[in-house]
Amino acid sequence: MLLLTTDILSQVITPRPLLSHKGNFGRVLAIGGSLNFGGAIIMASQAAVYAGAGLVSCATNRANLSALHARCPEVMFLDYHDQKQTLSAIQQNDVIIIGPGLDLDDFGFELLSLVLTYAKEDCPVIIDGSAITLLSQHPFLLKKLKNKNVIFTPHQMEWQRLAQIPINQQEQATNLIARQKLEATVVLKKFQTEIYHPNNQIHQLSIGGPYMATGGMGDTLTGILAAFLAQFHNQDSIAVIDAAVYFHSYVARELSQDNYVTLPSIICQTIPTIMRRFAN
């Protein structure tokens, strides 16, 4: 097991070439945000913009449109009930997030199946939140993961549902077996988050703390993870995933010096400044 340090941030967050344009920094599609949970996909989308993705689209309930653009006009909207638009977005983007605030009904199931069927083989698909819960309720969908590039980002209760391992039995050896069966990367979010990579390496955070225990914190991680995978696409994906997960807790820890809780929205605003610090 490897304990990550800030070295991974200096390694991955590199200065940008002068000759570049937004297309060089990747396109992220975030799918989710039912009527009650619009904030989740807005936080994920905004974090993807602030963490450096070239273009970010948000496929969500149209009820979220004005809130999304009031919050973050950089994000492009598409109506996730428009299957034609959503399908073409799934095929055209470089990294997909599905799950933050996704509907836990037949419609959410349909969207998840669409992503698992049509996402390109080399397109990282970050499966989070309600998409993990949906997969646990429809395990036959797991066979669609074959030959896909999937990264699960469960908290311990979502992992219990997906891997069928009770929270108090989520030891590294059992988690490793479950990851192998899923043939995916697993970011198990908790105190001292663990990252289970496809080569069966386990990397762990020694940073992060209870000041992060606010709704939206995991949604925000998906946006950072997607943006890092989209823009640092020429780097080893293990290092890029490690850097994104470490960076998310690193920003929170910085803010925790003066804040009792480090809110996802404030973390998001702070992302560009901290990235600059490491890009020398």
Ligand SMILES: NC(=O)C1=CN([C@@H]2O[C@H](COP(=O)(O)OP(=O)(O)OC[C@H]3O[C@@H](n4cnc5c(N)ncnc54)[C@H](O)[C@@H]3O)[C@@H](O)[C@H]2O)[C@@H](O)CC1
């Ligand atoms: N502002 C928003 O729109 C928010 C939307 N969210 C979305 O809400 C949906 C449900 O996600 P939730 O995680 O809230 O609900 P879940 O039902 O998936 O899991 C949370 C439940 O699990 C229990 N639990 C026990 N041990 C836990 C552990 N170690 N870590 C986490 N939970 C533990 C909690 O007490 C809680 O009852 C997801 O799609 C998520 O993205 C949440 O991210 C919260 C904020």
Ligand SMILES: Nc1ncnc2c1ncn2[C@@H]1O[C@H](COP(=O)(O)OP(=O)(O)O)[C@@H](O)[C@H]1O
């Ligand atoms: N006590 C803690 N110590 C360290 N990290 C924590 C702690 N509590 C929560 N977190 C972090 O906060 C995030 C919570 O994710 P999640 O539960 O999915 O949030 P969301 O409400 O956005 O779904 C994870 O990254 C987790 O590691």
Ligand SMILES: [Mg+2]
């Ligand atoms: Mg979550």
